[in-house]
Amino acid sequence: MALTSADTMCDGDVNPAAVPTAVNDVQGDGRWMSLHNHFVASSKDKEPEVVFIGDSNVQLLHQLEIWRELFSPLHALNFGGLGDGTQHVLWRLKNGELDHIKPKIIVLWVGTYNCGHTAEQIAGGIQAIVQCMQRRQPQAKVIVLGLLPRGQHPNPLRERNRRVNELLAVGLQSMPNATFLDVDPGFVHSDGTISHHDMIDYLHLSRLGYSRVCQTIHKTLLRLLEGRGTATQQ
Numbered sequence: 001m002a003l004t005s006a007d008t009m010c011d012g013d014v015n016p017a018a019v020p021t022a023v024n025d026v027q028g029d030g031r032w033m034s035l036h037n038h039f040v041a042s043s044k045d046k047e048p049e050v051v052f053i054g055d056s057n058v059q060l061l062h063q064l065e066i067w068r069e070l071f072s073p074l075h076a077l078n079f080g081g082l083g084d085g086t087q088h089v090l091w092r093l094k095n096g097e098l099d100h101i102k103p104k105i106i107v108l109w110v111g112t113y114n115c116g117h118t119a120e121q122i123a124g125g126i127q128a129i130v131q132c133m134q135r136r137q138p139q140a141k142v143i144v145l146g147l148l149p150r151g152q153h154p155n156p157l158r159e160r161n162r163r164v165n166e167l168l169a170v171g172l173q174s175m176p177n178a179t180f181l182d183v184d185p186g187f188v189h190s191d192g193t194i195s196h197h198d199m200i201d202y203l204h205l206s207r208l209g210y211s212r213v214c215q216t217i218h219k220t221l222l223r224l225l226e227g228r229g230t231a232t233q234q
């Protein structure tokens with residue numbers, strides 16, 4: 001497999017966040033692979049206009065009423081994985097999850113679960129996913145959602161996510177039909193804390209947190225589906 005610029009770091013080392021990798025089945029029940037196979041099989045008889053792809057933040061959204069209110073009417077599919085990192089989403093896409101559909105828009109939300117990777121590696125992994133999407137679905141617009149802050153108090157992972165967003169906001173500008181969308185409504189309070197009312201464990205969104213995030217996503221999808229401008233417009 002040829003490596004692109006997103007697959008390699010500046011010093012020539014391979015970027016682990018951009019190498020397609022299946023999740024190690026440490027529990028032994030095959031859940032992750034079963035879910036992937038379900039996505040591939042279920043897509044064969046679907047004609048979605050919008051596809052959400054990403055980690056558990058995408059998956060949990062599918063279980064809430066707000067999904068049925070805002071996104072089901074847009075003929076949306078949800079391919080949210082189980083704590084996936086960028087390398088896991090890339091594996092899924094290279095193994096059939098986009099092979100049977102032709103969506104108008106793909107929403108990508110992944111990166112906060114990348115363990116042991118730097119901001120530069122994660123941003124490179126996300127860009128590798130976008131490149132994969134563009135090769136397989138050249139007709140689709142790709143919306144990359146920004147990573148949310150995490151942790152009740154300021155911490156290194158929160159700063160890492162912030163840096164990933166900075167890199168993506170610049171790096172995606174040169175990628176056709178790809179747009180970065182900041183969906184953080186202001187979860188961090190003036191004292192640097194995040195409320196459990198917005199994030200139940202300071203990582204996963206509550207119903208209220210999803211409501212705040214999804215309004216921005218929904219407005220952007222409507223605008224793009226109606227052919228009015230780009231995702232960055234407010």
